[in-house]
Amino acid sequence: MAHYHLIGIGGTGLSAIARVLFERGNTVSGSDMLLSPLAQELINLGISVSIGHNEKNISGADIIIRSSAIPDSNPEVKAALAADIPILKRRDFLAEFTAGSEVIAVAGTHGKTTTTAMIAWCLSALGIDPSYVIGGSSKNLGGNAHAGKGNYFVIEADEYDRMFLGLTPEILVITNIEHDHPDCFPTAEEYLDSFLELTQNIKSDGTLIVCLDHPGITQLLAKMERNQKTITYGTSTECDYKINGIHHTPGCGVSFLLENSHPDKNSFKTQPITLSIPGIHNSFNAAAALAVINAIGLSTLNAIAALKQFRGTERRFDILGKVAGITVIDDYAHHPTEIQATISAARSRYPDKNIWTVWQPHTYSRIQQFFDDFTKSFGKSDHVIVTEIYASREKVCSYSSKTIVTNMDHPDARYIAQLKQVSEFLIRNLSDGDILLVLSAGDANQISQDVLNYFKEKRDV
Numbered sequence: 380m381a382h383y384h385l386i387g388i389g390g391t392g393l394s395a396i397a398r399v400l401f402e403r404g405n406t407v408s409g410s411d412m413l414l415s416p417l418a419q420e421l422i423n424l425g426i427s428v429s430i431g432h433n434e435k436n437i438s439g440a441d442i443i444i445r446s447s448a449i450p451d452s453n454p455e456v457k458a459a460l461a462a463d464i465p466i467l468k469r470r471d472f473l474a475e476f477t478a479g480s481e482v483i484a485v486a487g488t489h490g491k492t493t494t495t496a497m498i499a500w501c502l503s504a505l506g507i508d509p510s511y512v513i514g515g516s517s518k519n520l521g522g523n524a525h526a527g528k529g530n531y532f533v534i535e536a537d538e539y540d541r542m543f544l545g546l547t548p549e550i551l552v553i554t555n556i557e558h559d560h561p562d563c564f565p566t567a568e569e570y571l572d573s574f575l576e577l578t579q580n581i582k583s584d585g586t587l588i589v590c591l592d593h594p595g596i597t598q599l600l601a602k603m604e605r606n607q608k609t610i611t612y613g614t615s616t617e618c619d620y621k622i623n624g625i626h627h628t629p630g631c632g633v634s635f636l637l638e639n640s641h642p643d644k645n646s647f648k649t650q651p652i653t654l655s656i657p658g659i660h661n662s663f664n665a666a667a668a669l670a671v672i673n674a675i676g677l678s679t680l681n682a683i684a685a686l687k688q689f690r691g692t693e694r695r696f697d698i699l700g701k702v703a704g705i706t707v708i709d710d711y712a713h714h715p716t717e718i719q720a721t722i723s724a725a726r727s728r729y730p731d732k733n734i735w736t737v738w739q740p741h742t743y744s745r746i747q748q749f750f751d752d753f754t755k756s757f758g759k760s761d762h763v764i765v766t767e768i769y770a771s772r773e774k775v776c777s778y779s780s781k782t783i784v785t786n787m788d789h790p791d792a793r794y795i796a797q798l799k800q801v802s803e804f805l806i807r808n809l810s811d812g813d814i815l816l817v818l819s820a821g822d823a824n825q826i827s828q829d830v831l832n833y834f835k836e837k838r839d840v
Contacts (some may be wrong), residue, residue, distance in 0.1 A: 384437050386455050387446025388428055392469055392537060395512040395524035396444065396476065402526035408437045410455060417516075417523070430651040434458035441465075444472055446540035447540040448772045471538075473545030479534035480510060483671060484546050487554030488538075488595075489717050490664050493656075494554055495535040496520070496692045497609055497668035502531060504685035505677050509533050515692035515711070531675075537693035539563055541573055547580050548605055550674060552588045552667050556595025559714055561748040562773065571595060575602050586606075588662055588670050591615045610674060612666040613713060615748070620670050625662050627727035631655065635662045637669060639679075656691045658724030666690075696724055699827050703834040706732075707827045709828030711822040713741040715752035719759075725816050726759045734814045736760035736803055739823035740780045747778070754786045762790040764801055769821030798822070802829035 383400050383512070385393045388409025394417035401407045401424060410429040411418055418428050429436045434454045437443060443459045443466040450456075459466050485495040492514040499511035500519045508527040514535045516523045536543035536551070539560050556574050564570035578587060578599070583736065585608070589596045592613035600609070612620035624636040630652040639648055652669075654661055665686050673684040691697065694711040706729070712721040718738065725734055736757060740746045746753065746768055757763045768780050784794040795801045801823075809815060817827045 380405045382406040382408070382439050383439040383442050383444060384440035384455075385444045385446075386432065386453060387411055387451045388421065389413065389415035390446055390448075391417065391514050391523070392512075392542075393444065393446055394418065394421060395514075395742055396469070396472070397421055397426060398424070398522065398524040399469055399476070399510060399512065399526045406439075408436070408440065417708050420522075425589055430543060433545055437462070439462065442467065444469070448540070462678055468540065468542070470540065470542045470545035472791060473542075474547065475533075475589070477532050477534065477546065480532050482546060482548040483531055483533045483550045483552070483675075484536040485533070485554070485667075486536035486538060486543055486574065487552070488557040488559050489714065489720070490660055491535050491552075491669075492539075492692055492711075493532055493661065493695055494552060494664040494667050495688055497664060497686060498552075498671050499525075499533045500689055501668055501672055501682040501685045502529070502533065502677075504688075505672075505681055506654065507531060507677070510820060513692065515694055518572045518690040519688065537579070538570075538577075541576075543577050544573070544580065546577075547548070547582060547800035549582050549585045550588065550608075550671055551578065551585065552619055553578075553596065553599070553669060554590055554664065554667060555593040556599060557593070557714070557716055559745070559749075562726075562742060562744040571598055571602070574599055578603055578607060579605065581607060588667060588674065589734075591618050592663070597833040610670055612670050613663070620666050622662055622666050625659055627657065629730050630728060632657050632788060633659065633662050633727070637666055639673070650680070653687050654682055654689065655687070656689065656696060657728040658696065658720060659727075660720045660724070664670065671723050694824065700831050702831055703838060704813060705809050705810075705813050705830070705834060707815045707831050708817070709824050709827050710816065710818050711820050712818045713745070715749050715756045718753075718756040718818060721818060722757065722759045722816065729814050732812055732814045733762070733810070734760045734816060735762045735764070735805065735809065737764045737766065737815070737817045737823065737826055738821075739766045739798075739807070739819040739821050740783070741820040742771050742773050743776060743778050744773060746783070750783065750786075753783055757787065757792065760789075761791065763787070764804070765792065765794050766798060766801055766823055767796040769819070769823070771821065799829075802826050802833075805830055808835050 389411035558567035
């Protein structure tokens with residue numbers, strides 16, 4: 380066993396790795412600038428987490444793992460270099476991290492967190508104890524990571540900083556490909572090529588599972604040179620797993636029929652699938668999960684039953700509560716396609732309700748790259764509030780999201796820069812029956828808590 384120290388341990392990626400390493404019996408410590416909820420969960424497990432970066436934090440460490448956001452100038456990185464302690468990014472560490480397991484990797488611009496969680500939940504429900512790393516906390520599994528005793532390791536394959544190129548999967552799912560992370564991939568071609576390189580990492584006897592409905596997937600398949608075993612899903616008649624009959628149930632989720640025409644595994648022909656979570660996109664996520672279960676020879680019928688009980692992940696159409704007749708939902712959507720899908724899911728679940736959407740733009744490069752698409756993404760929402768941009772890993776600059784609102788063709792879109800001001804505005808204007816949808820990959824989820832807390836306190840007075 381070793382002592383691993385993780386710099387940036389409170390983030391989604393490193394917190395999951397920390398949990399798995401700890402459950403395997405290693406000594407784990409870490410540091411971050413802020414005490415995030417994920418970091419607090421690690422502290423509750425018994426992991427030492429330091430707030431702030433200091434060279435003393437790495438004392439006793441055998442291996443340093445750092446987030447992509449941690450610069451070379453970080454005092455803990457400099458101390459580790461001086462002490463000749465190995466320093467790895469996630470990409471460098473993944474081969475060692477997943478060694479000895481059959482890796483099921485889930486990549487794609489959208490949907491990979493939910494699809495990863497679905498697969499991990501299905502395997503768990505079928506009596507397999509998989510290891511998993513998910514980009515959000517699964518409500519069914521009770522966390523974002525686990526060191527299982529089974530052979531399978533289900534992992535969300537994050538493309539940022541080309542992290543996923545450290546994986547060598549037996550099964551690779553690619554949900555879709557649409558240009559994102561322009562700070563890392565300046566062009567759509569560079570972005571696509573990173574996924575092409577990932578497909579070359581699939582083991583020689585492995586399987587690629589892709590959704591044919593997405594143009595980016597079609598482009599990927601056209602560029603692939605090796606004769607890779609490929610399974611397809613989507614609405615096309617050419618798909619091995621064909622989705623049809625998608626139906627929304629107001630106040631509930633989505634249902635559809637899944638037709639199996641794949642020649643290798645025929646445990647079912649056509650089956651009705653019912654999910655408790657809404658949105659057309661989740662029918663595709665479920666189809667991908669079932670394609671994986673069938674590919675490894677497990678019972679798809681039992682997996683279908685498990686998916687009916689799937690409750691989603693935190694910050695993915697996460698219904699936080701209902702108070703004073705107001706339903707508050709958090710979602711991680713930060714790309715135009717994700718925003719449109721999430722608002723559509725809200726509209727299908729609450730067809731006659733008044734939907735308020737709060738959007739915290741994420742990174743200057745993304746906003747500038749997809750500016751026109753963002754201005755057209757909110758049509759199914761009755762009211763739109765746009766906050767100032769969350770810089771994340773980028774330097775704060777003078778560019779403002781107010782420009783987006785100015786260019787929106789929407790009857791009620793407004794710019795409110797500060798999160799506290801947004802909360803105060805909502806408290807004054809929300810009414811019984813309204814739906815509040817907060818879209819943020821940053822810290823705007825505090826708005827949801829502000830609103831819930833205010834109306835709970837008012838109710839309890």
